[in-house]
Amino acid sequence: MVGGIAGLWGALIEGPRIGRFDHSGRAIALRGHSASLVVLGTFLLWFGWYGFNPGSFTKILSAYPAGGYYGQWSAIGRTAVTTTLAGSTAALTTLFGKRILSGHWNVTDVCNGLLGGFAAITAGCSVVEPWAAIICGFVASLVLIGCNKLAEILKFDDPLEAAQLHGGCGTWGVIFTALFASKKYVREVYPNKPDRPYGLFMGGGGKLLGAHLIQIVVIIGWVSATMGPLFFVLHKLKLLRISSEDEMSGMDMTRHGGFAYIYHDDDDTNKNGIQLRRVEPTSKTPTQNV
Numbered sequence: 001m002v003g004g005i006a007g008l009w010g011a012l013i014e015g016p017r018i019g020r021f022d023h024s025g026r027a028i029a030l031r032g033h034s035a036s037l038v039v040l041g042t043f044l045l046w047f048g049w050y051g052f053n054p055g056s057f058t059k060i061l062s063a064y065p066a067g068g069y070y071g072q073w074s075a076i077g078r079t080a081v082t083t084t085l086a087g088s089t090a091a092l093t094t095l096f097g098k099r100i101l102s103g104h105w106n107v108t109d110v111c112n113g114l115l116g117g118f119a120a121i122t123a124g125c126s127v128v129e130p131w132a133a134i135i136c137g138f139v140a141s142l143v144l145i146g147c148n149k150l151a152e153i154l155k156f157d158d159p160l161e162a163a164q165l166h167g168g169c170g171t172w173g174v175i176f177t178a179l180f181a182s183k184k185y186v187r188e189v190y191p192n193k194p195d196r197p198y199g200l201f202m203g204g205g206g207k208l209l210g211a212h213l214i215q216i217v218v219i220i221g222w223v224s225a226t227m228g229p230l231f232f233v234l235h236k237l238k239l240l241r242i243s244s245e246d247e248m249s250g251m252d253m254t255r256h257g258g259f260a261y262i263y264h265d266d267d268d269t270n271k272n273g274i275q276l277r278r279v280e281p282t283s284k285t286p287t288q289n290v
Helices: 002-014 035-052 072-102 107-124 130-153 162-180 183-189 200-204 207-236 244-249
Strands: none
Touching (some): 002 162, 035 072, 035 107, 072 183, 107 130, 107 162, 130 162, 162 200, 162 207, 183 200
């Protein structure tokens, strides 16, 4: 949520990219140059999330008081399972949801949906059942799609969808934990507090939900009070955005001295198939329209 709210203020203060919305206000998709790199980066994040969620446990060889073969290692394994289920469910839901809405398949949307599921499950990954993680991922996808649609309506442009993905799905994750946290798992992961509240839908009452709603308000207020002024000062000092000329030309050329991607639109030698002869105008005198 912290990253999402910070991204929200940065995008709001700086405004949309050039060409993101046309003169009628219609949203124009500005896609990246390489879907392959997007997928590669997503898989790297997916791999890293296993170090983030299961790896957040400080130790693994710790048996639970109940005895048996259950211990901290089982909680770590469960955390990896819930993380996988939430992300995969969100990815599949986004895949088919965007197919219904747009009429075509888009791998970039699937990658963002996957990360939205991961962002949502992170808050409660160690204290929820695997079936609850599927619900978390499904709703996270709907939240992401809805936030993106709302952003288009409000003419809000966040190139990385940080506000929608981390802010929207992260907020849902905080609420989700307060609804589905299991009493058994909460007592195992936090053994020194036997009266610690658990999920509303799991019979734990609304105490945890109330605390998490307050947490959401506090996070929004804190990040707004710190990052909002910072982005505003950077905007006024013109340190937050490149010039319009650089933005239109592309920073590969203006800052790095060449294009990162080679195109052959005008090179006939690289075109396959039937070649059509270019028809030149027969008269140099422009036609007058009456």
